[in-house]
Amino acid sequence: MAHPVATEPKPSAPLTLHGLSVEGVDRCVHCGLCLAYCPTFSELGTEMDSPRGRIFLVKSLAEGRIQLTDSTAEHLDLCLGCRACETVCPSGVPYGQLIEAARAEIERQRPGPPLRRLFRWVNFSLLLTHPRMLRLAAAGLRVYQVSGLRTLLRASGLLRLLPASLRHWEPLLPELPSAAERAPLPEVTPAQGARRARVGLLTGCIQQVAFGPQNRATARVLARNGAEVVAPRAQACCGALHAHAGEHATALDLARRTIEVFERADVEAVIVNTSGCGAHMKAYGLLLAGDPAWRDRAARFASRVRDVSEFLAEQPLRGPLAPVERTVTYHDPCHVVHGQKIRTQPRALLAQVPG
Incomplete structure (x- = not known):
């Protein structure tokens, strides 16, 4: 990948960090322990594409010592948000919060050309915030994939007529x-046997249309292990994708909506089977700390959010369990191991399966 080329600086205001204290930035002592764990630094080898370099950029922007150029924005945008640097940081720098706040300010100052703004509006304001629209789009995409239309368009070369950004996304769908x-899942899935808990299940946005079988499997396993599972129909996106992409205001709105929906469901815990959503929802208290009307509600809600492996590992799985005669490899999702600090629970669950 070519190194981003610096462009002529354009006038910009000093970067504000949406309530994130600059003290969090100052914790970085530039020791470099994060470098070996950063995928973009390992790939590109440039200081400004490392956590340490990006922290320096954000601090310099916040203090008004440098301008927000295309090159600076690209260095920040190239971050994958895996948060591996947080796990090894001896100073506890809140890098994930920092990069999301920086991206929110970049989007405010530099929203980009009209086509990019339209693309983001369709995705972040239309589809992800309106479940019915997302389901309709998913139905159309399914037809595109299974009808032969995709094969025809790829073979004919017509996809080359699309803008470069859309051509890039098409094979990644x-x-x-x-x-x-x-x-949608049933609104209530009864517990099997003695009820252990009444829990909510985030079925979310993308995971319901792209990973519906996984949501159903999650509900089955929870019910088999004594949980009454509530999947409120009124729920939508939790806002994680918006926060990662710098859509700060919409992320706040979706957090409030999610809290309200699960409060009405009267559940003891909110179970999440997607790593990024779980990490984001556990940070609702921080996200809404500046809103007096929601601060305490958000903190209470965040304390009840549990990864599905975290919840199930609290007690032995109910048997009998059928043996699985195969070798499996477990991959730690970034936002489970780094964002939620969950490492042993998934392995403990797998160890209970005979075979």
């Missing part, structure tokens, strides 16, 4: 499951 598997 997930293979969508059938309509039955994308359908």
Whole structure:
């Protein structure tokens, strides 16, 4: 990948960090322990594409010592947000919060050309915030994938007529499951046997249309292990994707909506099976700390959010369990191991399966 080329600086205001204290930036002592764990630094080898370099950029922007140029924005945008640097940081720098706040300010100052703004509006303001629109789009995408239209367009070269950004995204689209598997879960799945808890399940936005079978499996396993599972129909996106992409105001709105929906459901815990969503929802208290009307509600809600492996590992799985005669490899999702500090629970669950 070519190194971003610096462009002529354009006038910009000093970077504000949406309530994040600059003290969090000052914790970085530039020791470099994060460098070996950063995928973009390992790939590109440039200081400004490391956590340490990006922290320096954000601090310099916040203090008004440098301008927000295209090159600076690209260095920050190239961060994958994996937060591996947080796990090894001896100073506890809140890097994930820092990069999201910086991206929010970049989007405010430099929203980009009209086509990019339209693309972001369709995704972040239309589809992800309106579940019915997202389901409709998913149905169209499923037809595109299974009807032969995709094969025809790829073979004919017509996809080359699309803008470069859309051509890049087309092969990355997930293979969508059938309509039955994308359908919403029952609002309540009864516990099997003695009820252990009444829990909410985040079915979310992308995971319901792209990973519906996984949501159904999650509900089955929870119910089999004594949980009454509530999947409120009124829920939508938790706002994680918006926060990662710098859509700060929408992320706040979706956090409030999610809190309200699960408060009405009257559940003891909110179970999440997607790592990024879980890490984001556990940070709702921090996200809404500046809103007096929501601060305490957000903190209470965040304390009840649990990764599905975290919840299930609290007690032995209910048997009997059928043996699985195969070798499996477990991959730690970034926002589970780094964002939520969960490492042993998934392995403990797998160890209980005979075979």
